[in-house]
Amino acid sequence: MKPVWIKHAKELATISGENGPRKGKDMSNLSIIEDGSVWIEDGKIAAVGTTEELEKQYASRANEADIVDATGRLVTPGLVDPHTHIVYGGSREKEFEMRLEGATYMDIMNAGGGIHATSRMTREATEDELVEQASRRLDSFAKHGVTTVEGKSGYGLDLETELKQLRAAKRLNEQHALEIVPTFMGAHAVPREYKGNEDAFVDLVIDEMLPVVAEEKLAVFNDVFCEKDVFTPEQSERILEAGKKHGLTPKIHADEIASYGGAELAAKVGAISAEHLLKASDQGIEDMAKAGVIACLLPATALFLREEAAKGRQMIDSGMAVAISTDCNPGSSPTTSMPLVMNLACISMRMTPAEALVAATINAASAIKVEDRAGSLEVGKQGDVVMWDIGSYQELQYLFGVNHVDKVWKKGQLIVG
Numbered sequence: 001m002k003p004v005w006i007k008h009a010k011e012l013a014t015i016s017g018e019n020g021p022r023k024g025k026d027m028s029n030l031s032i033i034e035d036g037s038v039w040i041e042d043g044k045i046a047a048v049g050t051t052e053e054l055e056k057q058y059a060s061r062a063n064e065a066d067i068v069d070a071t072g073r074l075v076t077p078g079l080v081d082p083h084t085h086i087v088y089g090g091s092r093e094k095e096f097e098m099r100l101e102g103a104t105y106m107d108i109m110n111a112g113g114g115i116h117a118t119s120r121m122t123r124e125a126t127e128d129e130l131v132e133q134a135s136r137r138l139d140s141f142a143k144h145g146v147t148t149v150e151g152k153s154g155y156g157l158d159l160e161t162e163l164k165q166l167r168a169a170k171r172l173n174e175q176h177a178l179e180i181v182p183t184f185m186g187a188h189a190v191p192r193e194y195k196g197n198e199d200a201f202v203d204l205v206i207d208e209m210l211p212v213v214a215e216e217k218l219a220v221f222n223d224v225f226c227e228k229d230v231f232t233p234e235q236s237e238r239i240l241e242a243g244k245k246h247g248l249t250p251k252i253h254a255d256e257i258a259s260y261g262g263a264e265l266a267a268k269v270g271a272i273s274a275e276h277l278l279k280a281s282d283q284g285i286e287d288m289a290k291a292g293v294i295a296c297l298l299p300a301t302a303l304f305l306r307e308e309a310a311k312g313r314q315m316i317d318s319g320m321a322v323a324i325s326t327d328c329n330p331g332s333s334p335t336t337s338m339p340l341v342m343n344l345a346c347i348s349m350r351m352t353p354a355e356a357l358v359a360a361t362i363n364a365a366s367a368i369k370v371e372d373r374a375g376s377l378e379v380g381k382q383g384d385v386v387m388w389d390i391g392s393y394q395e396l397q398y399l400f401g402v403n404h405v406d407k408v409w410k411k412g413q414l415i416v417g
């Protein structure tokens with residue numbers, strides 16, 4: 001593979017600095033280089049600096065490289081989406097119409113639709129079909145500047161289908177340019193057949209599913225939908241603590257629909273991140289800030305469910321690290337657009353344009369433990385880079401609802417543009 005030399009970027013937002021989640025005020029620092037340049041070699045970033053600096057270092061090797069003129073353009077790290085349910089069967093556009101006519105998300109789920117509907121369709125799909133459908137979604141993510149995604153199971157709700165989803169994610173990792181970081185989410189809903197017998201399903205997740213997932217090394221994280229009428233904080237804690245014993249790091253869908261103690265639980269179990277948090281209590285925010293939990297906020301989900309967005313501004317002002325994500329799933333957020341999510345982070349959560357970009361890069365990478373290789377443009381990290389057809393990070397957030405991606409590289413390979 002030829003080296004890639006990107007030159008003369010109007011703004012090169014390196015997001016370099018401490019290699020971990022940026023908290024509070026530190027979320028505003030993009031470490032921008034004007035007239036910036038990056039040299040990518042063997043899939044990794046070999047040098048970052050001004051074009052003048054890299055000319056000195058690489059002028060003699062210019063003829064070996066693919067040279068990209070980024071004059072007038074913004075260049076950023078590849079975006080990271082730290083929360084998706086990308087592997088699933090079927091589609092739920094009818095439920096979208098039902099919600100517009102007045103049904104709520106939980107009404108539909110309690111009547112056997114929602115996650116249960118996708119669970120039926122995922123159980124029916126073959127592994128090949130799941131791979132094929134998720135692969136198209138990954139293509140769409142790439143077109144929107146995303147180079148790494150997290151991907152959850154949770155539409156099986158039985159061992160066989162949960163494994164099918166995670167094995168599909170594994171195959172995608174082998175055959176698609178994008179990386180999927182896998183999360184086990186067996187406790188995404190209580191299957192209809194366990195209604196009234198919820199603890200028996202929790203036992204099944206703990207005793208039958210987690211050991212196999214861990215044994216086959218199919219997941220890095222263990223997630224649970226801690227929500228009124230789904231899993232209680234006590235059940236969620238049992239599941240997350242059991243996952244820890246198998247080496248799986250806890251994540252938690254917390255306080256999405258109702259304030260239910262999910263944020264407090266995230267702090268208690270030492271979750272790497274807590275997701276949604278639309279209804280997180282002030283105490284929960286304080287606990288998470290103290291425990292160093294990353295708030296993974298999903299403003300496209302809030303919009304799609306016509307709910308008020310999470311208190312992103314308050315969380316950052318409390319010193320938390322905030323990451324943002326699409327939550328790509330067939331029910332509450334069927335989008336693959338991280339640029340839209342950045343726009344919404346600004347519009348509906350009053351995050352600044354710089355904070356939104358940090359939330360979609362280094363903080364997102366930290367929420368899925370890939371900050372050693374993704375999330376910033378620094379020597380030694382993967383050559384995951386986006387060139388945008390605009391000139392500044394402020395424009396990226398301001399010219400909203402439009403895809404400004406020009407070119408995308410994953411590990412130094414041009415995958416879009």
Ligand code: NIG
Nearest residue numbers: 114115225327329330331332
């Ligand atoms: O993160 N809230 C729970 N899980 C997903 C939605 C899944 C679905 O509706 O299919 C979420 O929003």
Ligand code: FE
Nearest residue numbers: 083085253327
């Ligand atoms: Fe989710």
